Amino acid sequence: MSRTLRKKRDFLRVTDLPREELLELVERAAEWKLIGKNGPHPLERMSVGLVFEKASTRTRVSFQVGVYQLGGNSIVLSPKETQLGRGEPVKDTARVLARYLDALVVRTFQHAKLEEMAAHADVPVVNALTDASHPCQLLADLLTVAERFGADALRRADFGVAWIGDGNNMANSWLEACSVLGFRLRLACPPGYDPDPALLARAGAKARVVRTPREAAQGAHVVNTDVWASMGQEAEAAERQRRFAGFIVDRALMSVADPHAIVMHCLPAHRGEEISDEVIEGSQSAVFDEAENRLHAQKALLELLLAQ
Ligand code: CP
Ligand code: NVA
Numbered sequence: 001m002s003r004t005l006r007k008k009r010d011f012l013r014v015t016d017l018p019r020e021e022l023l024e025l026v027e028r029a030a031e032w033k034l035i036g037k038n039g040p041h042p043l044e045r046m047s048v049g050l051v052f053e054k055a056s057t058r059t060r061v062s063f064q065v066g067v068y069q070l071g072g073n074s075i076v077l078s079p080k081e082t083q084l085g086r087g088e089p090v091k092d093t094a095r096v097l098a099r100y101l102d103a104l105v106v107r108t109f110q111h112a113k114l115e116e117m118a119a120h121a122d123v124p125v126v127n128a129l130t131d132a133s134h135p136c137q138l139l140a141d142l143l144t145v146a147e148r149f150g151a152d153a154l155r156r157a158d159f160g161v162a163w164i165g166d167g168n169n170m171a172n173s174w175l176e177a178c179s180v181l182g183f184r185l186r187l188a189c190p191p192g193y194d195p196d197p198a199l200l201a202r203a204g205a206k207a208r209v210v211r212t213p214r215e216a217a218q219g220a221h222v223v224n225t226d227v228w229a230s231m232g233q234e235a236e237a238a239e240r241q242r243r244f245a246g247f248i249v250d251r252a253l254m255s256v257a258d259p260h261a262i263v264m265h266c267l268p269a270h271r272g273e274e275i276s277d278e279v280i281e282g283s284q285s286a287v288f289d290e291a292e293n294r295l296h297a298q299k300a301l302l303e304l305l306l307a308q
Contacts, residue, residue, distance in 0.1 A: 009305050010118045010125045012111075014135045014176035021304075022142070022180055026151060028300040029143045029293070041071025042307030046102040050076045051084070051117075052128070053108045054231045058267065059128045059136065062294040063105050070299055070307075075101070094120035103306055109232055124305040131169060131232060132196070137266045138173040139297035142181075144290045145222060148262050153221070155182040157206070162220035162257070163187040164213045165247045165274050166240075167195030170226045170266055179203040188216035190243045213246070213253050220257045224264040225249045225274045241273070250276035254284060262286040 010016060017025060032039065048067045052060055060076065067074040077097075079085035084093050090113055097104055098121040106114050106125060111132035118125035127135050145153060145161075153159045160183070163171050167189045175195055178185040185207040187195060194200070194209050210216050217223050228244040229237040249263060263279055265287045271277040280287060 008122060008124050011135060011301060011305060012114060012118060012125065012127045013133050014138050014173050015180055016135075017180075019180050022177075023151065023154065025139065025297070025300050025304060026142050026146050026154070028303070029139065029297040030146065032299045032303075033143075033293070033296040037069050039069065042303050043067060043070035043072030043102075046072040046306060047100065048072055048074045048103045048105060048302070049097050049101040050074055050128070051078075051082075051097075051104060051106045051108070052076065053079050053084075053106075054129065056107055056128070058291050058294050059107060062298055063128070066295050066299045066302065070302060072102070072302075090116045091120040093117075094125075095122070098122040103302070126301065126305070129169060131230070133173045133176070134169045134266065135173050135176070136294065136298055136301070137170060138177050139301060140290055140293035141174075141224075141264060141266070142177060143293045143297050144262075144264065144286050147289065147293075148286060149221060153183065157182055157184060159183040160220040160258070161185045161222045162213075162216040162224060163189075164216060164223065164225040164249050164253070165189065165193075165244060166226060166228055166230070167193050167209070168226060168230050170224075171195040172199050174224065175199040175203050175207055178207050182206070186210055186216040186220070188213045188247065190247065193243065213248070214256055217249075217253050217257045221261050222264055223249055223254065223257050223261055226266055227268070227270055228273055244274070248272075248274055248276060249279055251278055251282075254279060264290055267291055 107128035111130040
């Protein structure tokens with residue numbers, strides 16, 4: 001059946017993929033990693049628009065390279081260079097872009113804007129980060145965990161993931177992954193910086209917020225963190241420095257984790273704030289594999305949404 005005759009699929013949040021499909025996607029991402037850059041071209045003659053309303057290094061470059069390696073063409077669209085920046089309605093932009101493009105990858109501030117785009121675009125829309133979530137990063141993170149601990153770890157209730165710091169977009173996406181898969185998630189957040197309560201409720205007993213990094217990291221197999229102030233929160237940076245003091249992944253914190261634990265960070269990192277230089281550069285750090293895995297995981301995602 002041609003793609004235009006079947007219902008388009010978006011990827012706006014981790015839970016847009018049912019459990020088995022998510023695990024299959026992680027497996028397929030590992031295959032794409034082995035295949036490398038000289039593989040098949042399931043996106044031949046397709047064009048993908050990359051709409052970026054916030055800065056990006058990894059997401060933008062890995063999508064551009066991934067689309068190219070899959071045989072497609074990508075077009076980067078920033079608000080400054082399009083009519084979006086001059087106030088053209090999102091619903092008009094989405095409908096017009098969908099007439100030219102085969103998919104839209106969108107990084108923006110409000111999640112509702114992404115949803116509006118998806119509602120009006122007749123082609124798959126992919127969340128490249130909003131204030132509420134960052135599901136593409138989670139695909140790469142799940143691949144990284146599967147590489148280090150085996151894919152079964154993601155289904156195991158005794159597999160512990162710790163989140164240290166802000167209950168932000170990344171924390172929300174980890175919570176969604178926790179609700180779909182089987183692992184245990186402990187999030188250490190200062191009061192007032194918890195993740196989305198609806199997502200926490202959905203994850204049930206598998207996820208819990210605690211108030212000290214040590215409680216979260218105790219026995220954990222994965223210790224995960226992110227910046228104290230995300231993009232768009234620059235004005236709160238000084239206040240957040242005060243509120244997040246002590247929420248750092250350093251050698252002392254890693255000493256309470258499982259001895260084989262890995263450290264994850266989606267990057268960019270602020271050394272000396274949420275993570276010490278020693279830990280990010282140390283033998284337990286998986287952060288650069290994580291960054292590389294963006295490419296492989298997103299190739300698997302684009303194949304799923306566009307080529308099957
Ligand atoms: N991790 C991540 O999404 O990085 P960029 O902001 O550089 O895309
Ligand atoms: N929480 C960070 C993630 C960056 C990839 C932010 O939104 O800025």
